[in-house]
Amino acid sequence: MTPNLYDFSTLTGAIHEWLSGMMSPGWVTFTELVLIGLLFLLFFALLGLFLVYLERKVCAIIQNRVGPNRVGKWGLLQTIADLIKLLIKELIPIRKSDKFLFNLAPFIVIIASLMAMAALPFAKGLQAIDFNIGVFYVMAVSSLGVVGILLAGWSSNSKYSLIGAMRSGAQIVSYELSVGLSLLAIVVFSGSMQLSTIIESQADGWWLFKGHIPAFIAFIVFLIASTAEINRGPFDLAEAESELTAGFHTEYSGIKFAFFFLAEYINMFIVAAIAATVFLGGWMPLHIGNWEGFNQVMDFIPSIVWFFVKTFFIIYVIMWFKWTFPRLRIDQLLTLEWKYLLPVSLVNIVLIAFLVLMGWHF
Amino acid sequence: MNSISKYFKDMFGGISSLWAGMRVTGKYFVSPRAIVTQQYPENRATLKMEERFKGEIIMPHDENNLHACTGCGICEMNCPNGSIEIITNRVPNAEGKMERIIDKHIYHLSMCTFCGLCVKTCPSDALAFGQKFEHAVFDRSKLTKVLNQPGSSLRKEAKK
Amino acid sequence: MTEEIIKDVIIGESEDYIINVGPQHPSTHGVLRFEVCLQGETVKYLIPHIGYIHRGIEKMCEAITYPQIIHLTDRMDYLSAHINNEAVCLCVENALQVEVPERVKYIRTILAELNRLASHQLWWSAFGMDLGALTTFFYGLRDREKILDIFEESFGSRLLHSFVMPGGLMHDVHPNFQKGIKEFIKYFRKKLPEYDQLLTGNVIFHQRAKGIGLMSKETAIAYGVTGPSGRGSGWSCDIRKIAPYSAYDKVQFNECLETEGDTFARYQVRMREMHESLSILEQLVDNIPEGDYTAKMKPIIKLPAGEFFQRVETARGELAVYIVSDGNKSPYRIKFRTPNFSNLFVMNTITSGYKIADLVAVSGSLDLVIPDIDR
Numbered sequence: 001m002t003p004n005l006y007d008f009s010t011l012t013g014a015i016h017e018w019l020s021g022m023m024s025p026g027w028v029t030f031t032e033l034v035l036i037g038l039l040f041l042l043f044f045a046l047l048g049l050f051l052v053y054l055e056r057k058v059c060a061i062i063q064n065r066v067g068p069n070r071v072g073k074w075g076l077l078q079t080i081a082d083l084i085k086l087l088i089k090e091l092i093p094i095r096k097s098d099k100f101l102f103n104l105a106p107f108i109v110i111i112a113s114l115m116a117m118a119a120l121p122f123a124k125g126l127q128a129i130d131f132n133i134g135v136f137y138v139m140a141v142s143s144l145g146v147v148g149i150l151l152a153g154w155s156s157n158s159k160y161s162l163i164g165a166m167r168s169g170a171q172i173v174s175y176e177l178s179v180g181l182s183l184l185a186i187v188v189f190s191g192s193m194q195l196s197t198i199i200e201s202q203a204d205g206w207w208l209f210k211g212h213i214p215a216f217i218a219f220i221v222f223l224i225a226s227t228a229e230i231n232r233g234p235f236d237l238a239e240a241e242s243e244l245t246a247g248f249h250t251e252y253s254g255i256k257f258a259f260f261f262l263a264e265y266i267n268m269f270i271v272a273a274i275a276a277t278v279f280l281g282g283w284m285p286l287h288i289g290n291w292e293g294f295n296q297v298m299d300f301i302p303s304i305v306w307f308f309v310k311t312f313f314i315i316y317v318i319m320w321f322k323w324t325f326p327r328l329r330i331d332q333l334l335t336l337e338w339k340y341l342l343p344v345s346l347v348n349i350v351l352i353a354f355l356v357l358m359g360w361h362f
Numbered sequence: 363m364n365s366i367s368k369y370f371k372d373m374f375g376g377i378s379s380l381w382a383g384m385r386v387t388g389k390y391f392v393s394p395r396a397i398v399t400q401q402y403p404e405n406r407a408t409l410k411m412e413e414r415f416k417g418e419i420i421m422p423h424d425e426n427n428l429h430a431c432t433g434c435g436i437c438e439m440n441c442p443n444g445s446i447e448i449i450t451n452r453v454p455n456a457e458g459k460m461e462r463i464i465d466k467h468i469y470h471l472s473m474c475t476f477c478g479l480c481v482k483t484c485p486s487d488a489l490a491f492g493q494k495f496e497h498a499v500f501d502r503s504k505l506t507k508v509l510n511q512p513g514s515s516l517r518k519e520a521k522k
Numbered sequence: 523m524t525e526e527i528i529k530d531v532i533i534g535e536s537e538d539y540i541i542n543v544g545p546q547h548p549s550t551h552g553v554l555r556f557e558v559c560l561q562g563e564t565v566k567y568l569i570p571h572i573g574y575i576h577r578g579i580e581k582m583c584e585a586i587t588y589p590q591i592i593h594l595t596d597r598m599d600y601l602s603a604h605i606n607n608e609a610v611c612l613c614v615e616n617a618l619q620v621e622v623p624e625r626v627k628y629i630r631t632i633l634a635e636l637n638r639l640a641s642h643q644l645w646w647s648a649f650g651m652d653l654g655a656l657t658t659f660f661y662g663l664r665d666r667e668k669i670l671d672i673f674e675e676s677f678g679s680r681l682l683h684s685f686v687m688p689g690g691l692m693h694d695v696h697p698n699f700q701k702g703i704k705e706f707i708k709y710f711r712k713k714l715p716e717y718d719q720l721l722t723g724n725v726i727f728h729q730r731a732k733g734i735g736l737m738s739k740e741t742a743i744a745y746g747v748t749g750p751s752g753r754g755s756g757w758s759c760d761i762r763k764i765a766p767y768s769a770y771d772k773v774q775f776n777e778c779l780e781t782e783g784d785t786f787a788r789y790q791v792r793m794r795e796m797h798e799s800l801s802i803l804e805q806l807v808d809n810i811p812e813g814d815y816t817a818k819m820k821p822i823i824k825l826p827a828g829e830f831f832q833r834v835e836t837a838r839g840e841l842a843v844y845i846v847s848d849g850n851k852s853p854y855r856i857k858f859r860t861p862n863f864s865n866l867f868v869m870n871t872i873t874s875g876y877k878i879a880d881l882v883a884v885s886g887s888l889d890l891v892i893p894d895i896d897r
Contacts, residue, residue, distance in 0.1 A: 059656070062391045063656075063657050063660035064390060064396050064398050064661070065399050163560075234726060240654065240879070241548050242653070243878055243879050243882050245547060245548060320388065326653035326724065327655075328726055329877055330563055330879065332729050340373060375725065379724050379728075383721075385719065386720050387657055398664050398667070414677065414678035415674060416678035476679060477592070478678075478692055479589060
């Protein structure tokens with residue numbers, strides 16, 4: 001049943017063999033670490049640029065505009081031009097700011113999102129590290145970013161930044177709970193925290209379909225909570241440009257601002273990838289029950305395509321949220337979490353435990 | 363019990379109202395024909411400004427390089443911003459009388475607010491609005507224009 | 523409250539968290555500065571600072587003739603430019619006892635309503651953007667563009683069309699005028715439900731707007747908050763109803779009143795006014811009488827010595843023009859009572875105690891135009 005086509009482990013295995021033939025095992029590990037790190041950095045930068053472009057195009061079409069269309073074909077090089085502009089811009093030093101923390105903050109934010117990416121299974125056999133506590137790891141690491149945001153707001157010596165950072169702190173700490181609980185729902189279903197096992201368990205159908213209504217509720221809760229956790233509209237209170245101009249990164253310029261900007265988009269990719277992996281079967285093709293013919297056709301689509309299609313679908317939904325809704329106020333944001341999302345996900349998880357105990361899921 | 367039903371009613375009512383909004387934006391996302399932006403520098407060839415568009419003040423000249431400005435100065439008087447200066451000469455005409463003719467009709471585009479009073483009040487309809495709107499220049503002095511073309515003269519019309 | 527302000531600001535012993543919202547801030551819609559004292563996220567009090575775009579329009583008017591004044595009034599409340607023009611023209615016509623032709627009255631009323639619609643559309647766009655719904659901005663502007671196209675066709679300019687003159691109009695409207703308006707009404711009637719789906723019905727918007735920035739009827743009257751903002755508090759202050767001018771006595775329309783006095787009520791008043799404006803346009807557009815586009819006026823307009831007063835309803839409230847003339851061709855003194863000036867200073871009263879995000883919502887719901895405040 002599981003597709004053997006396009007298995008990346010043959011490719012990665014061959015590289016490993018080739019390297020092993022040349023040097024000692026210690027050096028092999030080191031070289032592979034460096035290689036993977038470089039690959040991720042490259043992917044990170046390109047993906048960030050592409051996502052910025054995508055966001056601008058999506059919002060433009062929603063708003064009856066054309067979007068970037070001047071630099072390159074269909075404006076594809078627009079974000080690269082923006083990057084060059086950001087690179088050559090002056091890094092404005094802020095008087096009475098905490099210089100060390102001010103410079104450190106963008107790195108913490110970007111490192112947190114880079115670390116979370118390590119555990120993502122991009123395709124069959126294409127995963128940097130397959131923890132047995134993968135879900136837990138991703139959640140833990142991705143919430144590190146808030147430290148960077150708090151530091152940025154605190155060290156900027158700006159009142160707007162401080163308000164933005166404090167909002168962000170309250171917001172991310174609250175929404176972490178709902179994200180955790182909704183992911184826990186699928187962990188209960190699949191009985192594992194390992195991302196590869198969760199994907200394997202969806203070979204005969206995605207959890208969104210297999211898990212009855214509770215999985216669907218968990219998916220909705222995850223979408224809402226993760227949108228809040230990555231500080232995107234309608235939960236972009238930390239930036240809230242109509243209230244706080246730019247929130248926690250008001251005082252940043254040039255490449256340091258670009259880091260925050262990039263991290264925001266990479267975080268969006270990460271939550272979308274996790275949603276795709278956990279609820280929509282990751283790189284697993286769409287399989288429907290006993291339709292052998294249909295399933296085989298689906299198997300011919302490479303797993304990496306499946307992963308990216310699902311991820312970008314979720315990214316689109318998150319963008320769709322942002323360009324439709326007004327922003328919440330900080331107290332309403334916390335009300336939504338503590339009075340609606342959290343009770344719903346708690347009840348939901350009890351329901352799922354019951355379902356699993358009775359063996360009612362597929 | 364009432365409060366519990368209200369809790370769920372609020373929740374589902376809220377979700378459906380959000381969905382209503384998402385339907386609107388989603389509808390526009392899948393209909394790229396609704397895009398209203400004009401591609402400006404590309405559509406220069408087809409871009410037609412309205413006939414009454416107030417782009418700048420011009421003095422229409424006919425094919426014989428004749429205009430209708432007598433140099434009376436009413437437009438200068440009516441301009442609220444002082445964007446029109448008129449320099450006239452006195453020259454003898456065919457019958458030997460001294461007659462006022464326009465030497466330079468100076469128009470400061472940089473000061474003009476396009477109120478239209480000069481065009482409206484001109485007794486001989488010598489001024490009009492031009493449709494040109496690309497007025498960006500590198501030097502401010504280029505915005506000071508002389509409206510009567512060199513060598514042009516007043517159109518002599520048969521007395522009504 | 524006042525002692526606190528004195529202690530904080532004038533003596534400078536403040537230990538509060540004071541932030542400056544503006545003069546360069548995305549949500550003040552211009553060069554306006556609020557000095558906001560915060561306790562956490564809650565606004566303690568707020569002091570508006572104005573004058574960043576003061577141009578001395580009233581003083582400039584004393585040096586120029588009456589027809590020339592028109593184009594300066596465009597630049598006060600630039601979003602209801604036509605209505606400002608009309609106010610001065612009506613005042614001058616009253617002073618001169620000139621009866622303008624019926625056609626002029628009808629066209630002026632149509633233009634005023636179109637201008638009100640355009641202004642409300644821009645307000646809706648910007649209000650949505652203040653609350654974080656960025657797409658509303660483009661939808662509102664997209665529909666406003668249709669009105670501006672009608673304007674451009676007839677007057678040659680889109681925003682500041684000094685189209686009205688004392689005694690009538692600058693020139694006649696374009697032959698396509700009526701057709702364009704009919705098309706627009708059909709188009710906009712289809713788009714208005716979208717506005718409701720996108721923002722009016724939205725649960726987040728309800729949360730943000732309901733019960734925020736409460737302004738009682740007494741406060742509205744005390745501060746002179748007119749226009750849709752005052753009508754949101756239940757104060758019947760529509761000049762079109764109280765003292766009809768132009769062709770407003772010939773059309774049927776409802777004065778939109780809400781009694782809650784919160785941001786949502788002010789929003790609802792404006793949304794309903796859009797429907798009313800459409801219905802006024804529908805009543806007028808087919809009945810424009812034939813005739814001259816201007817009354818017979820002397821080439822140089824000199825007002826008789828005396829004091830003249832005229833008030834009109836702009837998209838933001840009551841605009842009053844007060845002219846003191848000494849018989850010359852320019853006024854001895856001209857005073858504009860602009861709606862935004864009064865509407866701004868109620869901000870402190872109705873935002874203290876709310877969150878900083880509500881400050882943005884309330885200032886958006888008052889629909890301030892800064893050049894109108896500073897003049």
